[in-house]
Amino acid sequence: MTVITERPPPTTLTVRASGHPAVRLSLKPPGPQCGLLDGAWWPRSRDLTRELPALAAMLDPLWGRITRVAVNPTYWPVIPRKVPVHGHTVKVGWFADEQDPHQLLLLSYRVGRWDLLVIPPETGAAAAARLMAAACDPRIVLTSSTLMATESDTHPLAPAEAYAPSRAEVWESEGGAMAAHG
Template structure:
């Protein structure tokens, strides 16, 4: 699997999101190892991920990643819709906007940049709605 398409804010916990991830498909077992493998070790070791049960209904309960097994927890909490939480234990948690795999390049680029901006105060759902409205005429 190629490297994850990922943009992270310089520090966690400054806004509703800590960055964005643009998976190539909706199969978590294929995409998660690349995501976890692309993270800087200084950001912590991902032990568990929390995903939206509606967005990932068939997600496996564990995923094999480089040199470890990652637990996958399904959540129905509205705050986590359109997002994935990377739980790094004592180091902290990273909440990332999940950009739909079929999103246009222009919209995905805007979403990646905006979600990684430490001044961003938009939620995942709000960002996706803005991207949809702003890029609806780009041929999708």
Template structure:
């Protein structure tokens, strides 16, 4: 009697991320990210896995506390602890800040998850150009 193997897990949706080209000049935005929800615990692991290796290990993430659902003080991502911070600053309403000690800080514009593709495209393009 043959046993059936379990079905493979569903494929991960593609990461919707546009990064500005690397530059020595500082800029306000380093790219744009279009998550599928405001559930940081579900969205952050895929984002961090899709970042360039040159950015190093992200150990700290700051998000707008009014925008994202429950955010604990830290979470485990790929066997690494990532500290999570919430801010209520108006200027950070649509950004996520990623920090890797000794490597740098990157600010990504967050495209609202419920944005239509038509509305998201120019925002993603602006992020890829390093502008808001």
């Protein structure tokens, strides 16, 4: 029996979609997926109408046509209902209470659902690089907001072994659902 202990590094993309600045995106490597996130996106602004076309154009060939996107309105000042993307339209929805404010949910015909950590545009390059790596590390089972809370330029993320995910985070990452207490 062969046991593989090393995973390929995450795919980090900074490619220009026609007429747009380079997309700053990091995706988990191919293989068995675990954790709560599929990668991280570091947009250049909080303008979804400007940022989504380049992101969708980048992801369409990888995941199939992106058809819907959901965000939490906390950090997006304007949420358009639809965004034109190279010959098709992406519908945009929002969920204030149900969705993590630092997360972008994408739906496509071919792959299904993908969840990306959204790194605020004003984040420094070093912190963004750490967050992109952490979002793609299958050993880290943290929500987007928890990842953001653990990061700052003066207190970098600790190695994955230092994280002890809560039972709820592990349960959610395995497809379970915990009832809200309160």
